[in-house]
Amino acid sequence: xxxxxxxxxxxxxxxxxxxxxxxxxxxxxxxxxxxxxxxxxxxxxxxxxxxxxxxxxxxxxxxxxxxxxxxxxxxxxxxxxxxxxxxxxxxxxxxxxxxxxxxxxxxxxxxxxxxxxxxxxxxxxxxxxxxxxxxxxxxxxxxxxxxxxxxxxx
Amino acid sequence: xxxxxxxxxxxxxxxxxxxxxxxxxxxxxxxxxxxxxxxxxxxxxxxxxxxxxxxxxxxxxxxxxxxxxxxxxxxxxxxxxxxxxxxxxxxxxxxxxxxxxxxxxxxxxxxxxxxxxxxxxxxxxxxxxxxxxxxxxxxxxxxxxxxxxxxxxxxxxxxxxxxxxxxxxxxxxxxxxxxxxxxxxxxxxxxxxxxxxxxxxxxxxxxxxxxxxxxxxxxxxxxxxxxxxxxxxxxxxxxxxxxxxxxxxxxxxxxxxxxxxxxxxxxxxxxxxxxxxxxxxxxxxxxxxxxxxxxxxxxxxxxxxxxxxxxxxxxxxxxxxxxxxxxxxxxxxxxxxxxxxxxxxx
Ligand SMILES: [Zn+2]
Ligand SMILES: [Zn+2]
Numbered sequence: 001x002x003x004x005x006x007x008x009x010x011x012x013x014x015x016x017x018x019x020x021x022x023x024x025x026x027x028x029x030x031x032x033x034x035x036x037x038x039x040x041x042x043x044x045x046x047x048x049x050x051x052x053x054x055x056x057x058x059x060x061x062x063x064x065x066x067x068x069x070x071x072x073x074x075x076x077x078x079x080x081x082x083x084x085x086x087x088x089x090x091x092x093x094x095x096x097x098x099x100x101x102x103x104x105x106x107x108x109x110x111x112x113x114x115x116x117x118x119x120x121x122x123x124x125x126x127x128x129x130x131x132x133x134x135x136x137x138x139x140x141x142x143x144x145x146x147x148x149x150x151x152x153x154x
Numbered sequence: 155x156x157x158x159x160x161x162x163x164x165x166x167x168x169x170x171x172x173x174x175x176x177x178x179x180x181x182x183x184x185x186x187x188x189x190x191x192x193x194x195x196x197x198x199x200x201x202x203x204x205x206x207x208x209x210x211x212x213x214x215x216x217x218x219x220x221x222x223x224x225x226x227x228x229x230x231x232x233x234x235x236x237x238x239x240x241x242x243x244x245x246x247x248x249x250x251x252x253x254x255x256x257x258x259x260x261x262x263x264x265x266x267x268x269x270x271x272x273x274x275x276x277x278x279x280x281x282x283x284x285x286x287x288x289x290x291x292x293x294x295x296x297x298x299x300x301x302x303x304x305x306x307x308x309x310x311x312x313x314x315x316x317x318x319x320x321x322x323x324x325x326x327x328x329x330x331x332x333x334x335x336x337x338x339x340x341x342x343x344x345x346x347x348x349x350x351x352x353x354x355x356x357x358x359x360x361x362x363x364x365x366x367x368x369x370x371x372x373x374x375x376x377x378x379x380x381x382x383x384x385x386x387x388x389x390x391x392x393x394x395x396x397x398x399x400x401x402x403x404x405x406x407x408x409x410x411x412x413x414x415x416x417x418x419x420x421x422x423x424x425x426x427x428x429x430x431x432x433x434x435x436x437x438x439x440x441x442x443x444x445x446x447x448x449x450x451x452x453x454x455x456x457x458x459x460x461x462x463x464x465x466x467x468x469x470x471x472x473x474x475x476x477x478x479x480x481x482x483x484x485x486x487x488x489x490x491x492x493x494x495x496x497x498x499x500x
Pocket of ligand 1: 003004005006007008009028029030031032033
């Protein structure tokens with residue numbers, strides 16, 4: 001298991017961290033633990049995983065939430081926070097969720113923006129690659145036709 | 155409709171019927187939603203919260219989907235009524251103005267401005283996630299046809315807590331697992347469940363304690379899976395637990411049947427005769443009787459009556475019987491009186 005902080009070294013310490021109703025295990029290497037001043041006996045502050053010198057001063061202009069406050073409480077203040085902190089939180093979200101891409105329903109108004117089509121295009125592209133890998137060229141050309149049609153609509 | 159009209163009648167999800175009712179007390183589905191363009195409740199100003207509340211109430215109270223609904227607001231309730239609403243899972247938070255729109259049968263409730271703008275919850279008796287699933291999305295569609303939700307292509311429905319992102323959907327079941335507790339298989343099972351992406355904890359009792367062998371299981375992952383995936387996974391996880399519990403019960407009957415039967419009838423005897431009952435004691439004794447019903451060892455009482463007792467013996471509900479604040483001992487006396495009264499007419 002690679003260290004969740006540097007993503008380079010092998011992790012040697014494990015910490016269970018509670019996030020809302022969930023808990024997740026953080027794996028960290030000794031060097032990163034030392035750098036962040038974490039003692040093996042104490043708990044792991046999640047803020048240690050999220051914060052670094054560059055991002056701690058980020059602020060959401062709409063609701064006034066700072067990234068430091070987010071790291072402490074793990075609660076967003078508004079949808080704007082997702083724009084401002086978006087890249088910083090991605091590894092963390094990946095850790096507590098099944099991935100970082102929504103696969104479920106969308107609101108009826110989002111649907112009219114062509115979201116359903118866009119998702120269908122992504123699915124078809126995947127299917128196309130699979131078909132080509134399997135050398136199922138007839139199937140691939142069928143998929144390609146569908147793709148072209150959809151892409152023209154969007 | 156008044157608050158008391160709701161409280162006087164037991165919620166329909168405590169009927170004690172539905173699939174696998176001898177093991178699954180109830181199923182719950184919850185959706186978390188926020189309105190586009192508004193700051194989340196934890197950081198919003200009071201006047202913003204009022205606007206959100208008005209917007210949602212306008213849609214819900216005027217929609218043909220929501221007939222016979224009642225608005226519960228902490229502004230209008232006494233402290234003891236708020237405690238009752240909490241015992242019935244209608245209110246959750248602890249600060250600020252809390253509002254909840256609830257149907258008369260308490261199967262559907264919509265909380266406003268808690269951690270998120272909107273939280274829709276549907277409950278059913280027994281193990282029935284599919285029905286709940288279709289009910290809740292009818293409601294969700296009705297709301298989203300009038301109001302715009304905060305949503306992003308990548309993260310799905312945006313929520314205050316990152317643990318609710320994506321679908322914003324949480325499924326849970328209340329399980330009664332005395333067989334697995336008595337055969338000491340429960341700890342390993344709880345560990346296994348956690349490793350499958352679910353959280354499971356005791357329903358009664360303080361942190362780390364389990365009273366009455368009641369557990370609540372919930373899905374943890376909400377992003378990166380479709381709603382159907384979550385339903386399918388939860389269904390199969392709960393089904394597996396049900397099968398294990400059934401096996402454990404069979405084993406108990408085979409190996410210690412007579413002494414189990416004895417314990418169950420003694421528990422029933424205490425409930426029928428006790429002069430003082432703490433909530434903890436009631437939960438544990440009624441758990442034994444519930445197992446007896448499941449095993450077909452006792453038919454003097456049904457699951458519906460036990461479920462209703464479970465709710466109406468909570469501290470806030472007991473206090474309501476006399477309409478005055480009581481100390482703990484008085485509550486124990488009133489609780490025992492109440493249980494005896496209900497059981498006498500069985
Ligand atoms: Zn490291
Ligand atoms: Zn913000």
